[in-house]
Amino acid sequence: MLMACALASTPAWPDLLMAPAAPLVRERLCGDLQQPITALAWSADGEFLAIASAGGELLLLDFRAGCEELLRGERDSSLDVVGFSADGQFLMAAGQSGELLLWELGGTGVRPLAMEPMPLGGGWIDAAAWQPGGLLLAVAAGRELRLWDGASRGWRESPVVLPGTIQALAWSADGVLLAASCHGELVQWRPSQGDPPVRNAIASAGLALSFSAPGQHLACGMLDRSLLVWPQGCHGQPWQFSGFPAKVRQLAWSEQPGRLAPLLASAAADAVILWTQVKQGSKAWQPEPLLWHKKRVNALAFAPGSTLLASASSDGTVALWDGRGRMLQPLEGQSSAFNVLSWRPDGLHLAAGDANGRWWLWPVAVPARERQRSSSGSGFG
Secondary structure, rough: EEEEEOOOOOOOOOOOOOOOOOOOOOOOEEEOOOOOEEEEOOOOOOEEEEEEEEEOEEEEEOOOOOOOOOOOEOOOEEEEEEEEEEOOHHHHHHHHOEEEEEEEEOOOOOOOEEEOEEEEOOOOOOOOOEEOOEEEEEEEEOOEEEEOOOOOOOOOOOOOOOOOOOEEEEEEEOOOEEEEEEEEEEEEEEHHHHHOEEEEEEEEEEEEEEOOOOOOOEEEEEEEOOOOEEHHHHOOEEEEOOOOOOOEEEEEEEEOOOOOOOOEEEEEEEEEEEEEEOOOOOEEEEEEEOOOOOOEEEEEEOOOOOEEEEEEEEOEEEEEEEEOOOOEEEEEEEOOOOEEEEOOOOOOEEEEEEEOEEOOOOOOOOOHHHHHOOOOOOOOO
């Protein structure tokens, strides 16, 4: 159910250092599912928001039509990943059941059509992603990296097999390069070019993967409390950073170009670190710790076209940071852990989901100094 909630407030954390500025958020909307929120995804035009839960629920919000539809009710198995194809034709979801679920979308105000579920036989599916600008859907099914083609509505050639269970996957921003990681190996594959995958040995398991949009750097958060960053074009040896307080589970790149590379944010335990490349060579990156959250950080996301960073934590707060690592505004929910974050493509609305099954939506007045370009997205309604 969609509802208007009270004005966003500032939690009373001690010793809070904030950049002196007007509040970025003054209001919020919220609604509830029965189980903890596990995944969020916006359509490319920003008109739809899909919300999944640990109870297998899938809710679709249609902002242009001003309605919502529960595509899937509560089940015994969770949904852990959702996403829209770049053209808005398909919505996918997957999770504990090991099935790929697809809906065909007919546009705003049109009831989505459910396709036949596709069992993949690889156990729990929590890594899947649509190709940017294309119709290929990459799915991690156990040790297999598989591609479903929305154009032919079938599976592409033989899957790429990794030596262990795939932990993470990511597409490059241009949709050309696909990366996947498991314990001991990171694979880079250009499926549309017909080349065999390039296999890179890594010392531990890659838990998180993320490509930068400008420059195509590749970051990999590791089980052994380290971070790998491959340089532009993903050629050569990666930079390696160690000494994190826990596994590096969350990564995010800003879309705004930097002098040498965009800003990179990483999270391990309750610590967020903002990374800036300041020179070439072995000691090229400068870290800026953002130490404010009191419990584990579960999600990171830069606003599209901006250096405004949002971090969501198990302490029940979402924090907004500028590109220099200064706190701009903290947001709080109802004292339950925030699990996921997702920015609307216009960069002016932030969605989050918590452990009580409540989803939140904040309109955000992004400061002009943090934005690369003005948004052309439409408002709600």
